[in-house]
Amino acid sequence: MPRVMTVDDSRAVRSIITKQLAAMHCEVEEAEDGAQALTKLQGTSVDLILLDVTMPVMDGPTMLAQLRKSGSKTPVIMLTSESKSSVIGDAMRQGIDDYILKPFKAEELVDKVKKSLKLTDAPAAAAVSSGSAVPGSGQPVDVLLIDDVENVAKRLRTLLNPQVSMLGVASAQAALAACREHPFKVILVDYEFAEVANAQFVSQLKLLCPGAAIIAMPLKPETPAKLLAEVKAKGFSDCFYKPFSPESVEDFSATHFDRQDFLVRKDDLLTVSGFVNKPERFVRYFGRLEALFPPALEGVASDCFSDAFIDLSAIPPLGEIARVLAAVAMKAKALGVGVKLIGPPELRKVLNNFEETKAMALFSDLSKARSA
Amino acid sequence: MSALPSPEALAKLLSNVTSTMLGISFRPVPSADGFAEVWRTVTLPIPGARPLTVGLASDQPSCGVLSAAMFSCPVEAVDQSMMSDSLRELTNMTAGLVKSSLGLDQALGLPKVMAGDHMPACGPPPTTQSVVLKAEKLGLLLWVSEGVAA
Numbered sequence: 001m002p003r004v005m006t007v008d009d010s011r012a013v014r015s016i017i018t019k020q021l022a023a024m025h026c027e028v029e030e031a032e033d034g035a036q037a038l039t040k041l042q043g044t045s046v047d048l049i050l051l052d053v054t055m056p057v058m059d060g061p062t063m064l065a066q067l068r069k070s071g072s073k074t075p076v077i078m079l080t081s082e083s084k085s086s087v088i089g090d091a092m093r094q095g096i097d098d099y100i101l102k103p104f105k106a107e108e109l110v111d112k113v114k115k116s117l118k119l120t121d122a123p124a125a126a127a128v129s130s131g132s133a134v135p136g137s138g139q140p141v142d143v144l145l146i147d148d149v150e151n152v153a154k155r156l157r158t159l160l161n162p163q164v165s166m167l168g169v170a171s172a173q174a175a176l177a178a179c180r181e182h183p184f185k186v187i188l189v190d191y192e193f194a195e196v197a198n199a200q201f202v203s204q205l206k207l208l209c210p211g212a213a214i215i216a217m218p219l220k221p222e223t224p225a226k227l228l229a230e231v232k233a234k235g236f237s238d239c240f241y242k243p244f245s246p247e248s249v250e251d252f253s254a255t256h257f258d259r260q261d262f263l264v265r266k267d268d269l270l271t272v273s274g275f276v277n278k279p280e281r282f283v284r285y286f287g288r289l290e291a292l293f294p295p296a297l298e299g300v301a302s303d304c305f306s307d308a309f310i311d312l313s314a315i316p317p318l319g320e321i322a323r324v325l326a327a328v329a330m331k332a333k334a335l336g337v338g339v340k341l342i343g344p345p346e347l348r349k350v351l352n353n354f355e356e357t358k359a360m361a362l363f364s365d366l367s368k369a370r371s372a
Numbered sequence: 373m374s375a376l377p378s379p380e381a382l383a384k385l386l387s388n389v390t391s392t393m394l395g396i397s398f399r400p401v402p403s404a405d406g407f408a409e410v411w412r413t414v415t416l417p418i419p420g421a422r423p424l425t426v427g428l429a430s431d432q433p434s435c436g437v438l439s440a441a442m443f444s445c446p447v448e449a450v451d452q453s454m455m456s457d458s459l460r461e462l463t464n465m466t467a468g469l470v471k472s473s474l475g476l477d478q479a480l481g482l483p484k485v486m487a488g489d490h491m492p493a494c495g496p497p498p499t500t501q502s503v504v505l506k507a508e509k510l511g512l513l514l515w516v517s518e519g520v521a522a
Contacts, residue, residue: 010457010460010461010464011443011453011454011457012439012442012443012454012457012458012461013461015442015443015444016393016442016444019444054464054479054480054481054482056482080468081464081465081467081468081469081480082468082479082480087479101468102389102393102464102465102468103388103389103392103393103465103469104392104393105392200440200446200447203394203437203440203441203444204444204445206394206395206396206441207394207395207441207442207444208444209395210391210392210393210394210395211395212395214395232508233508233509235396235508
């Protein structure tokens with residue numbers, strides 16, 4: 001079992017790290033400053049040190065210098081809020097393996113620790129990505145469903161796309177254990193199950209899986225708005241109503257697992273993915289695009305690009321896209337960003353049908369758009 | 373010299389910390405909607421060419437809930453030292469982001485905990501930017517001021 005020492009004056013940070021590393025089956029030693037760490041290291045050896053920079057008594061750089069002076073080559077990862085270039089640079093010269101700036105996501109910590117310890121994941125990736133997750137594999141899993149009625153997980157599994165991985169558990173204890181084992185994208189919590197449908201449990205889930213959307217699963221009420229407010233007061237982000245239907249599961253999947261594919265931004269290039277669903281889903285497809293464009297354009301503006309290049313080559317040239325692009329044009333204008341479209345010539349006809357879009361520049365490929 | 377971050381920018385920086393570490397997002401609210409009583413305050417100096425002080429204050433219930441989230445334990449299990457520790461660490465992480473947002477290459481000082489609303493007197497009001505933030509019932513007050521209290 002790898003042994004890791006976390007050196008940080010914050011008990012909260014040490015606690016977070018200890019929990020995350022314990023989930024990786026590491027043995028964790030704690031020290032609250034550099035001096036205490038050096039003393040502890042005289043009586044024990046560790047495989048990795050996670051070292052804060054600014055600490056009372058003895059700070060991280062001083063401890064690192066003394067550690068190296070003593071001949072120790074123990075790998076060190078700096079874990080700090082301190083981004084001062086000279087501090088990081090000096091630490092690099094003294095042979096740190098890596099550094100992590102706070103605040104940090106659990107995944108980043110786990111990845112860097114694994115890399116430094118040269119740990120490899122258990123060979124369960126294929127099973128996880130293709131549907132039911134393998135408990136204990138440590139792999140990221142899409143959905144954790146917590147419900148004391150076993151049939152709920154079975155029903156959702158049958159309705160979910162097989163590409164969406166899922167783990168079902170029936171108790172709070174099993175859920176927390178699962179969260180220590182896997183990062184989840186979405187955690188579904190039975191809202192009728194008192195052991196888990198409370199703010200304290202939601203807080204624990206958030207701490208263990210900081211990136212996960214934690215969603216309550218109540219029975220659909222007569223006044224959803226009132227229930228949603230109650231659910232949010234407990235820390236849930238949304239509701240996913242029982243009983244499930246193919247439509248509601250499709251909505252759920254589209255919301256949580258398709259989003260990245262609809263619109264991908266790389267610097268100033270926004271690429272819209274093709275439509276690969278039933279025709280009756282066109283409205284939802286364009287609706288989602290409409291929601292995704294504003295933050296993408298804000299990203300372009302905040303990265304100081306003067307133009308956004310929108311690649312529409314893969315989408316069907318339907319009138320709906322003009323409505324979306326009209327909103328894009330207004331948003332881009334408000335941000336002071338120019339818009340250049342890339343798409344098939346027939347898109348021009350669609351653009352010409354609307355006042356807001358007929359002046360938009362359309363090019364057959366990206367290189368022409370860039371050189372215009 | 374760049375201006376201090378706006379209240380909206382400060383709110384984003386702090387919410388970035390809490391959402392990354394705790395999954396809790398804060399939003400800025402008018403100061404009149406803030407919490408009733410400041411219970412604990414942490415200040416963190418950033419000495420150097422452009423000395424700054426970053427402060428974070430909270431009421432007791434908020435501090436308890438945030439600490440419980442940090443320590444992954446029930447609110448009832450949170451003690452005074454855990455609350456001070458959590459608020460100190462949130463201040464430390466936020467100060468790191470404030471410093472980066474201003475492009476300052478200065479080292480962070482150590483955070484200091486004070487009971488009550490002890491905002492430091494380190495500069496006239498125009499040099500202080502502050503924002504009240506809420507996440508459901510949780511409230512925080514964040515400020516940045518030019519200068520470091522002696």
